[in-house]
Amino acid sequence: MVLYSTLEMLLMKSGHASGNIVLIMIAALAVAGQIASAADIIGIITLTGAPPAEKEITPLMENPDCAKMHATTPTTHFYVVGAKGELADVVVSLKGVTGKSTGASQPPAVLDQKGCLYTPQILAIQTGQKLIVKNSDPCLHNVHTTPTAPGNPESNQGQGPGAPDLTFTYTQPEMFLRFKCDVHPWMFAWVSVFDSPYFCVSGLDGKFVIKNVPPGKYTVEAAHRKLGTQTQDVEVKNGDVTVNFTFAAK
Amino acid sequence: MKANAVSKSNPWLYWFAALTALATLALIGIGGLVTSHEAGMSVPDWPTTYGYNMFLFPINKWLGGIFYEHSHRLLASLVGLMTTILAVWLWLKDSRTWMAWLGVAAFLLVVAQGVLGGLRVTLHMDSLGIYHATIAQLFFVLTCAIALFTSRWWNELERRPPARREEISAGKQAVPEAGAPLRKLVLFTTVLIFIQLIIAAAMRHQHAGLAISDFPLAHGRLWPDMSAEAIASYNTQRVSINAENPITAFQIELQMAHRVVALAISILIAGCVWQARRRLGGKDAQTKLALAWFALILFQVGLGAATIWTNKAADVATAHVLVGALALAVGALWCAIAYRETVAAVCDRGTEQRRSPSAATIAAQPAMTGNK
Numbered sequence: 001m002v003l004y005s006t007l008e009m010l011l012m013k014s015g016h017a018s019g020n021i022v023l024i025m026i027a028a029l030a031v032a033g034q035i036a037s038a039a040d041i042i043g044i045i046t047l048t049g050a051p052p053a054e055k056e057i058t059p060l061m062e063n064p065d066c067a068k069m070h071a072t073t074p075t076t077h078f079y080v081v082g083a084k085g086e087l088a089d090v091v092v093s094l095k096g097v098t099g100k101s102t103g104a105s106q107p108p109a110v111l112d113q114k115g116c117l118y119t120p121q122i123l124a125i126q127t128g129q130k131l132i133v134k135n136s137d138p139c140l141h142n143v144h145t146t147p148t149a150p151g152n153p154e155s156n157q158g159q160g161p162g163a164p165d166l167t168f169t170y171t172q173p174e175m176f177l178r179f180k181c182d183v184h185p186w187m188f189a190w191v192s193v194f195d196s197p198y199f200c201v202s203g204l205d206g207k208f209v210i211k212n213v214p215p216g217k218y219t220v221e222a223a224h225r226k227l228g229t230q231t232q233d234v235e236v237k238n239g240d241v242t243v244n245f246t247f248a249a250k
Numbered sequence: 251m252k253a254n255a256v257s258k259s260n261p262w263l264y265w266f267a268a269l270t271a272l273a274t275l276a277l278i279g280i281g282g283l284v285t286s287h288e289a290g291m292s293v294p295d296w297p298t299t300y301g302y303n304m305f306l307f308p309i310n311k312w313l314g315g316i317f318y319e320h321s322h323r324l325l326a327s328l329v330g331l332m333t334t335i336l337a338v339w340l341w342l343k344d345s346r347t348w349m350a351w352l353g354v355a356a357f358l359l360v361v362a363q364g365v366l367g368g369l370r371v372t373l374h375m376d377s378l379g380i381y382h383a384t385i386a387q388l389f390f391v392l393t394c395a396i397a398l399f400t401s402r403w404w405n406e407l408e409r410r411p412p413a414r415r416e417e418i419s420a421g422k423q424a425v426p427e428a429g430a431p432l433r434k435l436v437l438f439t440t441v442l443i444f445i446q447l448i449i450a451a452a453m454r455h456q457h458a459g460l461a462i463s464d465f466p467l468a469h470g471r472l473w474p475d476m477s478a479e480a481i482a483s484y485n486t487q488r489v490s491i492n493a494e495n496p497i498t499a500f501q502i503e504l505q506m507a508h509r510v511v512a513l514a515i516s517i518l519i520a521g522c523v524w525q526a527r528r529r530l531g532g533k534d535a536q537t538k539l540a541l542a543w544f545a546l547i548l549f550q551v552g553l554g555a556a557t558i559w560t561n562k563a564a565d566v567a568t569a570h571v572l573v574g575a576l577a578l579a580v581g582a583l584w585c586a587i588a589y590r591e592t593v594a595a596v597c598d599r600g601t602e603q604r605r606s607p608s609a610a611t612i613a614a615q616p617a618m619t620g621n622k
Contacts, residue, residue, distance in 0.1 A: 052489045059491065063314055078489055140300075140311065144291050146374075154374040156294040180493040182292035183314040188493030226486050250483050 040240045041094075041210040045202045045222060047087040049249035051079035057186045065139035066116035066184060074117060076186075078226050079249070086206030087224070087247060089122040091175070091192045093199035094210065095219040095231060098173065100196035103129030108167070110134060111179065111189055113141050113159075118179060118189035120201075122225065127173060127195045133166040135159045141181045149174035152193070156182075176225055190225055213241075222247075259405040263339055267400045270332040271393035277329050278386050278575050280322045282568035285454050288492050289315025290379060296368040299323070326364055333360040336396065344400070352396055359389050376455055383451035387444065390575050391582045398583050407590055432525040432536075433588040439518040440581030446511045447574055453504050454567075459494040461501035465558040468506060476502055512551060515577075519544045536584065543580045550577055 054075040061067045080088035103126030112119045114136040125131050133143050143166055144156040151172040159166055170177070173195045181187035192199070202208040202222075210220075215236050222245040223229045234241050284290050292315030293299050299307040299320055304327070312320055333356050340353030363385050370378035398404055453461070468474040469484060476499040485496045523544050526537040553570040560566050 052487050055489050055491055057491050065313065076489055076491060139313070140316075142292055142294050144294070156291050156371075156374060158294055158300050178493060182289055182319075183316055185288040185315060185492045226488075228482050228486070250486060 037215050037238060038212045039215070039236045039238070041213050041218075041220060041234060041236065041243060042240055043092075043208055043220075043243045043245065044206045045087045045090045045092075045208065045245045045247065046085040046206055047079070047081050047227070047247050047249060048085060051081060051226075051249040054078065060116055060184070060186055063116065063184065065137075069115040069137070074115070077121065080204065082204060082206060086204070087227075088202050088204045088206065089120075089224070090202040090206075090208070090245070090247075091122065091124050091199065091223045092202060092208045092210060092245075093124075093192075093194055093221050093223075094196065094213065095221040097198055097218070098195040100198070101127045101129075101194070102197050103127050106197075108132045109191075111191070112136050113143075113181070113187065116141075116181075116184050116187060118181075118187055121189045122192075122201055123189060124192040124194060124199050124201050125170075126197060127171055127193055128169060131168040131170075131191065133159070133168065133179070135161060135163055135165075137161060140183060141187065142183050144180050144182055146178045146180065147172075147174055148177070149193075152177065175223060192223070258345070259402040260343060260400065261402065263343060264397065264400040264402065266332070266339065267336055267393065267397040270329065270336050271390065271397045273325070273329050273332055274386075274390045274393045275572065275575060277322070277325045278390060279568055279572050280318065280325055281383070281386060282571035283564060284315075284318045284322050285379070285383075286562070286564035286567045287315055287318050288457060288494075289318045291371060291374070292316050293319045293323070293371065296323075296371045323367075326367065330360050330364055333357055333393070336393075340396070340400075346399075349396075349399060352392070352399070356389070356392050356396060359385065359392060363389055376457060379455040380448070380451045383455065384448050387447050387575055387578055391579050394579045394583060395586060398586060404590075407587070432522065432529055433585070435518065435522055435525055436581060436584050436588060439515060439522060440578065440585055442511065442515055442518065443574075443578045443581055446508065446515060447578060449504060449508050449511060450571070450574060453501070453508060454571075456501050456504075457495055458497050458501050459488070459490050459492070460558060460562050461497045461505045463488070463558065463561070465555050468502075468509075474502055474506070512554060516547055516551060519547050536588070539580070539584055539587075543577070543584070546573060546577050546580060549573060 054077060056073045056075050058073060061070065061073050077089075082088075106126060106129045108130035109123060109125045110132050111123060112134045116137060116139070123131075135141055138161045140158060140160045142156060142158050144154075145168065146154055147170070149170075149172040152170045152174055155168075157166055170193045172193065174193045176190040176192055179189045179191060198210050198213055200208045200210055208222075213236050215238075217233065217235045219231050219233050220243050221229060221231045224247060227247040227249070230245050230247065232243050232245070234243050295301065297304055299316075300311065302308070304320075304323055307320060337353035337357040341350045344350055344353075363382065366378060366382045366385065369375070370382055462468045462474060464470065469480070474480070481497065481499055481502075488497070519540070523537070523540040526534065526540040530537050550570065550573045553566060553573055557563070557567045557570050
């Protein structure tokens, strides 16, 4: 308010053309100031304790179409853990931040069916953002989504080899919306949908970055498909904020 | 117009009805495999199959889950056709009005069941699977009953020889009224088995795998911890190949209910054996049926345990479904037989009291005065 009052006074004192220049300069300064004050929330997620052993996906190797794409029997990967306990595939977001989606203007996210497995298995997108599902396999899959949030419709579509990509868009936020193939029931992926751009999925090094968070107080939520959810309160002022999470395999 | 006549035995009709019942059992088996392999939605369209006419779907595309789902649809079509033929046959050839209507009921039920199966696919409703599985059991019982009612054995029961009545009078055979408690016990047990099958269908159609992964204990205890922390821990420890839903306290309660009811059914059937031996004697056909029922239920309990110990292996779980269907059918048919014997005895006594006939006169009369 103060900024705009000053601006009005300047415009009144100066001529019309010079007033426009002043307006542009001040607006640019304001935008630059906002960018400068936005910060990243960064951190690392670790797992303590030994997670349950992953299982070999033996039915995959019993399927001739799928087996020929693998030299060894692939395993499930619910717990993607590094040597020092770095935990991947944790969905980190700002809890309760809604109505800020920029999904419609974002590039599409991609989910691929490759080697009779979904890649990646954990993915996060915004409401209104396109999600493209590819079939890179030489065999038929059915892409069966089982959302639970009202307003996100369930769908089930066949996608043969070389078939056009399927496109999905969701209007409601939802955690771990399941994509599955019933032809090959070991194939599944979970897509989390957020109503803001403030989320990410931890990498193989356990690190995560939520970029360009405006100043304010937030609750950061870290959700793992198997290990549950943890939250921590943070305040973004000037500069990046670090927040780490530690999950325990009980 | 048909009367409530005693039918003449028609072996061709009987064998066709028996074949329909057998095909229905096979259909339940393949349906069980569909659910066990989580393949219920592997064909997204219905009544077409990936856009093909169901009967022209190329066999080289019957892969993975499609094999089970498509086989289920084809066998369901066959059972539908057989049931239609059976209904028409009963309508045209069976002299008993109630049998003709039983055929109509079977036809309507199989049509409803087919539509329900299709809607489960097109509406994406898992819950419809529970109704689909339950109606399948009822339909199987109905086809078995039709086979029983068209059998020569049943026909002879309807025309029960007087010798049996003389034996009853002479104390060589049990008086049917004496079997009333047994009859009620069999009926109650059968109803409980049906409830157990509904619980089982609800468990299987949660698509959550095994809510309890150990037996005879449950998550290491006699009664499992169902606190939120415990449920979270169970889900953390559970690694499954398939995309199963996380387990919930409700699903654990459901499986515990299944175990408790299984125990109750086992005790009740043991009670049926004891009652049958006491009231009808060891050599009576119903006592032998009770023993067979008990053996079946013990086998079923073993299969239930094996389902857990094999982490719900598809073939074991499906065998559990099949034996469950057989246990229900045995109970239901025994109910029909016991009821039939009671009606016959009551009617016989009524006839005797009215006419005070000689044994020879009784011999000339059909067992059911309501029939002609």
